[in-house]
Every structure is written in C-alpha cells, then in structure tokens.
Amino acid sequence: MEIEKCKGSRDLLPGDMVRFRRIEDVFRKACLDWGYGEVRTPTLEYLHLFTSVGTLTPSMLSRTYSFLDWDGWSGERIVLRPEATIAAARLYIENLSDLSPAKLFYIENVFRFDESGTRSRERWQCGAEVLGSAKTLADIEMIMLSMDVLRKLGIIDVELHLSHAGLIRALLTALGLSAHEQVRVFDQILDEDHSVIEKLIGDNPQFTEALDLFFRAKGKSAGFLQNLQALLSKSFPVPGIEDSIAEFTHLAERLSEFDCKYVIDIASGRGFEYYTGIIFRLHCGDQKVGGGGRYNDLIPLLGGGNVPASGFGLQMDKIMEMTDIPPDERYRVLVQCRTDSAKAERLCFETAADLRRRGYIADIDHDGTGTACKWTISVEGDVDHPVYRLMDQAANVVVEAGSCSAICEQLQEAKANEASIT
Amino acid sequence: MKLALPKGRLLPLTSSLLRDAGLDFEGYDATSRSYRPVCAGMPQLSTKVFNEKDIPIQVAVGNYDLGICGREWVEELLAKYPSSALVKVKDLGFGYSELCMAATVDQNMRSLDDLSGYNGLISIASEYPNLAEKFALQARLRRFRVLPLWGAAEAYPPDTSQLALISRTPGQAMHTGLISITSILDSSAFLIANRLSWETKDLSPVVGRLYHTSTMRDPEKVTSAGDSPLGPRFARGKVRLALADGHQQAPTLQFLARAGITLNEDVPDSRRPGINVDGVSVKIIRPQDMPLQVANGNFDLAITGEDWLANHLTRFPSSPVRKILTLGYGTVRIVAVVSNNLPVNSPEELRSLLTNGTMERLRIASEYTDIADRYAHENRLSPYRLIPTWGASEVFLPEDADLLIENVQTGKTLAENNLKIIDTLFESSACLIGRRELADDITVEQLAKVIKPLDQALKEA
Numbered sequence A: 001m002e003i004e005k006c007k008g009s010r011d012l013l014p015g016d017m018v019r020f021r022r023i024e025d026v027f028r029k030a031c032l033d034w035g036y037g038e039v040r041t042p043t044l045e046y047l048h049l050f051t052s053v054g055t056l057t058p059s060m061l062s063r064t065y066s067f068l069d070w071d072g073w074s075g076e077r078i079v080l081r082p083e084a085t086i087a088a089a090r091l092y093i094e095n096l097s098d099l100s101p102a103k104l105f106y107i108e109n110v111f112r113f114d115e116s117g118t119r120s121r122e123r124w125q126c127g128a129e130v131l132g133s134a135k136t137l138a139d140i141e142m143i144m145l146s147m148d149v150l151r152k153l154g155i156i157d158v159e160l161h162l163s164h165a166g167l168i169r170a171l172l173t174a175l176g177l178s179a180h181e182q183v184r185v186f187d188q189i190l191d192e193d194h195s196v197i198e199k200l201i202g203d204n205p206q207f208t209e210a211l212d213l214f215f216r217a218k219g220k221s222a223g224f225l226q227n228l229q230a231l232l233s234k235s236f237p238v239p240g241i242e243d244s245i246a247e248f249t250h251l252a253e254r255l256s257e258f259d260c261k262y263v264i265d266i267a268s269g270r271g272f273e274y275y276t277g278i279i280f281r282l283h284c285g286d287q288k289v290g291g292g293g294r295y296n297d298l299i300p301l302l303g304g305g306n307v308p309a310s311g312f313g314l315q316m317d318k319i320m321e322m323t324d325i326p327p328d329e330r331y332r333v334l335v336q337c338r339t340d341s342a343k344a345e346r347l348c349f350e351t352a353a354d355l356r357r358r359g360y361i362a363d364i365d366h367d368g369t370g371t372a373c374k375w376t377i378s379v380e381g382d383v384d385h386p387v388y389r390l391m392d393q394a395a396n397v398v399v400e401a402g403s404c405s406a407i408c409e410q411l412q413e414a415k416a417n418e419a420s421i422t
Numbered sequence B: 001m002k003l004a005l006p007k008g009r010l011l012p013l014t015s016s017l018l019r020d021a022g023l024d025f026e027g028y029d030a031t032s033r034s035y036r037p038v039c040a041g042m043p044q045l046s047t048k049v050f051n052e053k054d055i056p057i058q059v060a061v062g063n064y065d066l067g068i069c070g071r072e073w074v075e076e077l078l079a080k081y082p083s084s085a086l087v088k089v090k091d092l093g094f095g096y097s098e099l100c101m102a103a104t105v106d107q108n109m110r111s112l113d114d115l116s117g118y119n120g121l122i123s124i125a126s127e128y129p130n131l132a133e134k135f136a137l138q139a140r141l142r143r144f145r146v147l148p149l150w151g152a153a154e155a156y157p158p159d160t161s162q163l164a165l166i167s168r169t170p171g172q173a174m175h176t177g178l179i180s181i182t183s184i185l186d187s188s189a190f191l192i193a194n195r196l197s198w199e200t201k202d203l204s205p206v207v208g209r210l211y212h213t214s215t216m217r218d219p220e221k222v223t224s225a226g227d228s229p230l231g232p233r234f235a236r237g238k239v240r241l242a243l244a245d246g247h248q249q250a251p252t253l254q255f256l257a258r259a260g261i262t263l264n265e266d267v268p269d270s271r272r273p274g275i276n277v278d279g280v281s282v283k284i285i286r287p288q289d290m291p292l293q294v295a296n297g298n299f300d301l302a303i304t305g306e307d308w309l310a311n312h313l314t315r316f317p318s319s320p321v322r323k324i325l326t327l328g329y330g331t332v333r334i335v336a337v338v339s340n341n342l343p344v345n346s347p348e349e350l351r352s353l354l355t356n357g358t359m360e361r362l363r364i365a366s367e368y369t370d371i372a373d374r375y376a377h378e379n380r381l382s383p384y385r386l387i388p389t390w391g392a393s394e395v396f397l398p399e400d401a402d403l404l405i406e407n408v409q410t411g412k413t414l415a416e417n418n419l420k421i422i423d424t425l426f427e428s429s430a431c432l433i434g435r436r437e438l439a440d441d442i443t444v445e446q447l448a449k450v451i452k453p454l455d456q457a458l459k460e461a
Helices: A014-033 A084-096 A136-152 A165-174 A179-190 A195-203 A205-216 A222-235 A241-257 A316-322 A342-357 A404-421 B008-020 B052-060 B071-080 B112-116 B129-138 B195-200 B204-213 B246-258 B287-295 B306-315 B347-355 B369-378 B412-416 B444-460
Strands: A044-046 A066-068 A077-080 A102-111 A122-131 A158-164 A278-284 A287-294 A309-315 A332-337 A361-365 A375-380 A387-391 A397-401 B002-006 B046-050 B066-070 B086-091 B097-104 B122-126 B144-148 B163-168 B178-187 B189-194 B239-244 B280-285 B301-305 B321-326 B332-339 B362-366 B384-388 B403-408 B419-428 B430-435
Touching (some): A014 A102, A014 A122, A014 A136, A014 A316, A084 A102, A084 A309, A122 A136, A122 A316, A136 A158, A136 A241, A158 A165, A165 A241, A179 A195, A195 A205, A205 A222, A278 A309, A287 A316, A309 A316, A332 A342, A342 A361, A342 A375, A342 A404, A375 A404, A387 A404, B002 B008, B002 B052, B008 B066, B008 B189, B046 B052, B052 B071, B052 B086, B052 B189, B066 B071, B071 B086, B071 B129, B086 B204, B112 B178, B122 B129, B129 B144, B129 B163, B129 B178, B144 B287, B163 B178, B189 B195, B189 B204, B239 B287, B239 B444, B246 B430, B246 B444, B280 B444, B287 B301, B287 B306, B287 B430, B301 B306, B306 B321, B306 B419, B306 B430, B321 B444, B347 B419, B362 B369, B369 B384, B369 B403, B403 B412, B403 B419, B430 B444
Parallel strands (some): A332 A361, B002 B046, B002 B066, B122 B144, B122 B163, B239 B280, B239 B301, B362 B384, B362 B403
Antiparallel strands (some): A044 A077, A066 A077, A102 A122, A122 A309, A158 A278, A278 A287, A287 A309, A375 A387, A387 A397, B066 B189, B086 B189, B097 B163, B301 B430, B321 B430, B332 B419
C-alpha cells in the first residue's frame, strides 16, 4: 500500500518551516510592538457560530469541514475553524468584553475544502483585530500594521486596494433589490463573481454609465470618491451613501497624508459578509497576500453587544512563496565519537553541550554519515586520556587538544582566523 | 459494461422501459427476487439490483458504469460530495416525486422569510440529510439541526422536529396536517453514468437504446392535494412512546398485547395511534431512528432492537440512552460475512490477506456503519473502506464489497447467496430503551405504567 498525505494537505519541510517561523516571528514582534496581545482560538467551533446572515456566505459554508462529535447525538455540528475573525470575535465576547478597545492578534490555521487541488485545504494566517473602536484611525492602523509586517518581510511591491461595504450595500438598496437579493448579490461580489456586476449593469440600462464608473473605474485619491458622489447625485441618487463616502474620503485623505499609495476599486470588495465599512486588499503582483476591513455588525449579531471592530489577515502560505530563507548566522559543527564506549559518548555529548553554550549549532554524528560541516570535532583515543581533534571540511586535522574546553577555544580561534582572511 | 438497477418503487416502470428498449432481462420484475438479472443477447452486460439510494454511490465510485435511480438520491450525494464522478445522462420521464420542506399548519412557518427570521433552534428531520443541510445553509437559518432518518419523516413535525424534508409522489395527499413551505427539488428516474466510464468507454449499446426509447410514461407531476387532519400531538406531561413500523411492528404489538397494552389504530393518522394506557402518547417511526430520538429527548421510551442501540452507542459513547428491558423476541445474530469464494474462516485469516498483500484494501458493507467501523478497528482490518447500505446488504458480496456486517435469523439468505459467516459479533433482540435522566414533565410512576406491565409479561413468559 502506498503511504501518502491526505488529499489537499501540505507537508512543511525544514526549509518551509524556516520561512514560516520567520513570518511568524516578524508578525508577532510587530504586533507586540504595536501593543497587541496574542490569542489562539480552538480548532473546533460550533457550526452555528458561522451560519447566520452576516457571517459567512453560503458558498464558504458549503466548503467547511463539519461533522458530529462523539457526543453529537443532538445533531449539533462542529467545524474545523473555517475562518479566524468570527472565532476571535467569539473569544472576545466570551472572555474579554470588558476590554475596550481590545487589540488582539493570532497565528492560526483555517480549513476550507478546495476542489481545484491547487490550494491546500489547511491554510495559515496571521491576523489582528481591534475590537471596540469605531474610529477610522483603527482602520488606518490595520492597514499600516499589515503593510509594516510585509515591509519587514522584504515584500515591498504591495498594492493596496480599497473598497467600502457600506457603499456597495447602499447602491444595491437604491437599485431596488429585496433584502434577500441584496445579501445574495453582495455575497457574489465578495466571492469575486464578476458576472453579477455585469448582470446588475445589464438589468439597469438607465444607469449603465453610473454603474459602470462605480464598479469599473479606479481612483487614486479622495477626489475620485467626490467625483463618484457627484456623478451619482446627478444621475442616480443613492440614499444613505453620504456617511460611507465621508468615512471612505476621510480614510483616503489620511492615507495620502501618510504617503501611502492606494487604488480605490469598489469591485475589489472580496472578503466576508460581515464587513460593514472599509474593505482593503493587499496585492503583490497578481497574488493577494492579505486583506481586512471593518465589521461593526458582527459582534452585535453574535450577541456581544454594540461593539464596532476592524481587522485584517495575512495569508502565510502565499507570503512563504515570496520570502527567502534567511541565512542561518550560527555556525554548525559536527561532533563525532570515534571510540565505542559509554564514557567516550558522554564526552561527545559534553563537547556538544559546551559548543551550544558558546553559540554554535552542535550536530552529533551517529554513524559517520552526518551532514557535512565546515568544521568537525572528533573525540577519540583512550577514554581516560581523550584526544579532541578539530578537522576542516577536507578532513585535514587542524589541531588537537586534550580537553573539551581547549578544543572549543581552538575552534573559536580557527573561526576568527577564517574571518580575518575573508 | 456494468449496470445498476433499482428495486422498489421504480422497478416496474424501469423493467418495462428496458423491455421496450430491447433489453430483455430475465429476473428483473416485481415478482422476482433475483439480484443479478441477466440480459438476453447482451452477455457483456453485468447487472445488479440495488436499493435506489445505493446506486449513485456505486456508480460514483466506479463499481458500475451506468445506473438508474431517482434524481433525489443523485442530488443527495452531490449536496455533500459535489465533485462525485457522476454524469446525469437522461431524465427517463417517470417516477416523479417532489422534495418539499414541510411544517405543520399552525407553526407560523409558512415561508422562507419566516424560517430565516426565526431566532430559535430549527430541527429538520429527513431521509435526505445532505439536502436538508444544504437548504438550511442557503436559507441562512440562524441555528439548525438536521435529524438524519431512515424514514417516516412526515411523522416528526411539529412535536418531534419543526420541519421535515419529505418526498411526495403524484396524486399523493400531503401527509397529515403538513404544508409545504417550499419545494426543494422535482425528481424523476434518471439514467446516470460514472464520469470516467462516460469519458473512456463505449456505453452506447445501453445508452443508445434507452435514449431513443424513453418516453414520458408517467407525465403526471406532483399536484397539491388536500390536507388531512393531524392525529393527537404529544402534550406536556405525557409519556412519549415510540413503536416500530415495518416488519418489527407485528411482533411488537403481539408482545404489548401480552402485557395488556393495545393500540387504537382506528384514527386518521396511522403514525399516531391511540393507546389504552393513560398519560401515554404513541408515535410510529423507524426502529433504526429510535436511539437518537430518545437521546434527544424527543421520546421518553421506545421499543427498538439491541442492534440499533449498540450502533448508536458505538457512535455516541456518552449518549444518555439506556436499555431498560430486553424483550427477547425478534432475535437475530449480528455477524461478519464473506463470500464462500474467499479462503478465510475468521477475522484473523481475513487480516492476514491484508497484511500479506493478497488483498489491497478491504471493502466493508453494512447498515450498521458504526459497529462495522469499530469491528474493523478492533480486528485491525486495515486498510478498509466502509460502504454504508440501506438494507439487503448481501447483494454487495462479492463484487462490490468483501466483508459484510449483517444481521441473520436463520442464515438461509446467506446460503442462497453463496456467503458464509466468519464471526459472530453479538446477539440482538427487541428491547425497551429510555434516557438516563427523566424529562422534566414526566414522573417515574408514569413511566412505570409502560415498563411494569412489560416486565411482568416477561416474567410470566
């Protein structure tokens, strides 16, 4: 029988894990430096946490891993966490609701079925949430923090796309869509189904130009939003759009002030149904590496009171493909035992421990086939009078010593000589 | 070429369709009990008769190139496994039914808006649990539970579940007291194909004939029919007793009669008969569904089989269901069965076929999926794949499964099908089950009104 990993899953090998840990370390340090506290939600949650309108779209729900637990005779289904923000909101309501604002971050995996076979069904993401702040400043912080992390990871060609859920909803209402249809169309826009925009334009020929500009034109400054508003007020009045435009304009002006470039692209609102305000996406080339937005209705919907919130997530799997393995600056030394006795092996372990204390990576060779290193230290000779030999990569003996500490010092000297030659 | 044909309600019209198409099958008609009908003049065609529900799975996994079954079962599979390797080849134009989400008239649930606006927990009983879940997600129900059933979903609303996803056939009156909130699917008999077979094999000898022959034999679509009244509902303070339908019903009624308990079946709703014990209400449902229903507190007592109780407790070890009395009738043995052609006589010998590589993977078919799963673990029969079945599992051996976990009374059916028993798991008879904790609206004394006479009848026997 062939042994293979589960379909749609991914193994992370040592090289992958170096990249993974680097992203984690940079993200964790940045969040801690910005005053955020780390949390982790359980992998299993109840399905009903994700089922109401305003949480996950039906198309996302149809790809969750849901099942009955061993005590699930009541029919209460549980899921492998399909999404991190809703779980974080649940954690906040259950444990931290007296904190306002609560600034939280997490590094978690999410599970979604993917039929294409091109993406792993388990994906890792770094996310941060500000719960309890209605200020645009919180949205700006989400954008700046996410871009700060990417910059520190060496990803600089990041394109920031902005949209606004309130703006899209107000427009759908003005088009006369029923509540049920609005949810469906909004979901399709979020699921990046562009045909729905074509259909909206086709169904409303009297507003073709306005809708075309609304969904297809792209802007680079707050002025673009003013143009949109002027256009709509003349050709197609959208009641209740003012607040959204004002919020969006405020954010755009601030970002311009911070020299943060962006593209206003209303149809780029890919994301989650819970978004109520600003939605942003971070692109690097043709890859989407992250995104976030404001979700003021989610916590009220989950029964947690009137708590506005904003957050973002970075897709670690995508970012891993864009980051290099950082050079390991620590020196690796192979330690070999050439005498078959318990005492000699003990000396070997002691030597390795000493090397580690001095900041080296000490790799004990089990059978002479250890990974080739620039330097090898062998322990040989009579166990009561051991000989420590320092050898270079070509197995030439450079120096011998009678004690562990002496050979370690010799190594340090050899390393210093090498550095001075270079 | 391999073809899977349905038994049950679609059999007569499928049989006549095949005949009209020039495919004469010996042993495929309403009176025949053959599982392997033979097609005269087409020796290369191998055919097997299955429970309709099994056919989409058998075709999807590639055991059969073609199959005929109701579209509802195809959609039930696709609802959970959308990438199943199935091609819907042709609507055969007969065997119409409609799947509808039903509630009782007085539940204030008459539209989808009523459902999505409902804040409490909505339970949906159905033989089509995947379609029920898909509906609930698409209708954006805030909180729901699906009660998967073997049957009798129409008996569940409003007191055992709020909604039932049920199948209606043309001219059939809506079940007692139910109204359809929305139609989920119009179903009819379909010719389906395995995707790989469709892409790579010449199936035209069968497909061609069926394609040109099928006519709309049964054009009557489902029409709404008059409602009939609902029987007495479960009221608070009354013991809720579940009794079995089907072949378990007669022996159960005989046993109850020995204990002096009789049903009044002269009522409009046959699933809710009267009973001559004060403070007790009765509903007739499938014995397979009883342990889960008792666990959920929908019933206080039920008479089912120890096999179904064991299957339930294997799946949910901490379930609050307990056995109160072993009733001793309807005794069967739950056994492990293989084909006589397989050179093994014990689970150990079967395991050795897997360990020495003679058999790459064991296919286990069973209605008792959880017992079968545990049996495979305990006997280290790995690797294995479990094939859930809905009755008549013996048909699966030897072509479509290697091991069967099945109940036997005499072993005659097994012998007729060239099968042998290699292990006995346990013996099972009818039993009375209840919950460890009493519902808050009934007392021990009330339960005793049922338990005591049954216990007395057992002692006297």
